[in-house]
Amino acid sequence: MAECDILVIGCGPAGLSAAGYAARAGYSVLALDALAPGGQLLYIDEIENYPGTEKTSGYALAESFEKQAVDFGVRIEYWEALSIRKENNIFIVKTSGEEVRAKSVIYAAGARHRHLGCAGEEEYQGKGVSYCATCDGPFFKGRRIAVVGGGDTALTDAIYLSKLGSEVILIHRRNEFRAQKVLQDRIRERKNVRFELGKTITSINGNGKGVESITLSDGSTIGADAVFIFVGVIPNSEILEGFAELDKGFVVTDSMMRTSVPGLFAAGDVRTTPFRQVVTASGDGAIAAHGADEYIQSL
Ligand SMILES: Cc1cc2nc3c(=O)[nH]c(=O)nc-3n(C[C@H](O)[C@H](O)[C@H](O)COP(=O)(O)OP(=O)(O)OC[C@H]3O[C@@H](n4cnc5c(N)ncnc54)[C@H](O)[C@@H]3O)c2cc1C
DSSP: OEEEEEEEEOOSHHHHHHHHHHHHTTOOEEEEOSSOTTGGGGGOSOBOOSTTOOSBOHHHHHHHHHHHHHHTTOEEEOOOEEEEEEETTEEEEEESSSOEEEEEEEEOOOEEEOOOOOBTTTTTBTTTEESOHHHHGGGGTTSEEEEEOOSHHHHHHHHHHHTTSSEEEEEESSSSOOSOHHHHHHHHHOTTEEEEETOOEEEEEESSSSEEEEEETTSOEEEOSEEEEOSOEEESOGGGTTTSOEETTEEOOOTTOBOSSTTEEEOGGGBSOSOOOHHHHHHHHHHHHHHHHHHHHHO
């Protein structure tokens, strides 16, 4: 059994930032990750929008997040958190390693993008296939950009991408959009957006280095240099079901990252947040550590 003041679940930007802040404040901190420290950073080929950092690889940024946390005294274990409960003001977390007992828990398990599952999607991820317009849109200035989806995120990001790309091809499996009417009006005003409705992508094609075209369910093939997929985000919050308040799976927090369970904080992509980025996740982590500090002092 392991004991600590603050247990951090998930070692992406939110978790490592929270862990570092908490350790620096003098707490014993254990941080767990089911896979490897870095989280989604490990899938980012190039990152150029993390403030104060020049363009670098996600892997390099993950390494510096991890090193800084460890230098502050964080203990990192490659354990998956499997269940959580609270007894007499102590959190008891079962993991794939040891059981952990902690005064406070910061939950930073991130989220994953729903994939289309079509041919070429995995092969070209990071080589033209993206799930984040803010992250990767600027790499495709003046190019042909396909966008998939029909909700608010898809239309908002398609509008943003239409300001960068020479052409946006908007593909949606239905003939109507789910997005708010105002977004539908705005996208129809964009001169360089072409609509392919009632269709899906069956394959993303390329030359091994980058995307060149997409094939649609009607058999047509359209030239495209990038494919942005916005068909949903799935939070990694399964172990909190029935324990903390969730909204469509996202952990509900206040501005101090407090959840519905006193002493349990959530940070980063897993929580209800309007913007999922490295900088916002890191900021959440710092606030959560501050919240955990206040909570432990109040015990
Ligand atoms: C391809 C790609 C490109 C991106 N590009 C950019 C960009 O250019 N700029 C930018 O700002 N953002 C970018 N993002 C988004 C950014 O990476 C995320 O917003 C950020 O990583 C979220 O951090 P997080 O710590 O909340 O979660 P994550 O990074 O998802 O980390 C969560 C961690 O929790 C672990 N975990 C999950 N469940 C458990 C469990 N039960 N037990 C233990 N560990 C668990 C996971 O293994 C993971 O390591 C990109 C994302 C992707 C996928």
